[in-house]
Amino acid sequence: MERSYEKKIEVRWSDVDHNQHVRHSAYYDFGAHVRIRFFQDLGYDGKDFQNLGLGPIIFQEQCSFIKELSLYDTIRVNFLRGEISDDGARWTLYHEIFNSQDKKAAHIKLSGAWMDMLKRKLTVPPDDFAKGFKSLPLGTDFVYK
Numbered sequence: 001m002e003r004s005y006e007k008k009i010e011v012r013w014s015d016v017d018h019n020q021h022v023r024h025s026a027y028y029d030f031g032a033h034v035r036i037r038f039f040q041d042l043g044y045d046g047k048d049f050q051n052l053g054l055g056p057i058i059f060q061e062q063c064s065f066i067k068e069l070s071l072y073d074t075i076r077v078n079f080l081r082g083e084i085s086d087d088g089a090r091w092t093l094y095h096e097i098f099n100s101q102d103k104k105a106a107h108i109k110l111s112g113a114w115m116d117m118l119k120r121k122l123t124v125p126p127d128d129f130a131k132g133f134k135s136l137p138l139g140t141d142f143v144y145k
Contacts, residue, residue, distance in 0.1 A: 054116065
């Protein structure tokens with residue numbers, strides 16, 4: 001069964017550039033924060049990954065910037081799945097970022113895999129983790145209209 005996963009985040013001073021725009025890299029940071037919290041909520045925190053010798057690697061990450069975010073806005077960032085291999089080893093994931101008016105402000109797509117940090121080779125995650133990953137709602141690519 002798919003379950004929705006999202007977090008609210010306040011845009012901080014450190015997320016803004018000298019033009020008072022949210023830095024492009026901050027959008028990626030928002031997505032990463034939500035992904036790591038998802039892993040933690042599945043029962044896998046940084047220590048667990050370290051003990052397993054497992055880590056996520058990103059092959060590609062792209063963001064479509066749609067609407068501006070503002071300093072001190074409380075934004076909503078969700079986490080959606082794309083294609084995930086049967087064993088959960090390789091994946092495409094999405095984040096949608098909504099501004100404080102609940103308008104979609106950005107769409108992030110990333111693809112990656114799990115790495116055995118000792119062997120430095122791709123590997124599969126634990127079964128329960130892969131199952132949790134696959135429980136995310138299905139996302140889609142973003143297309144400008």
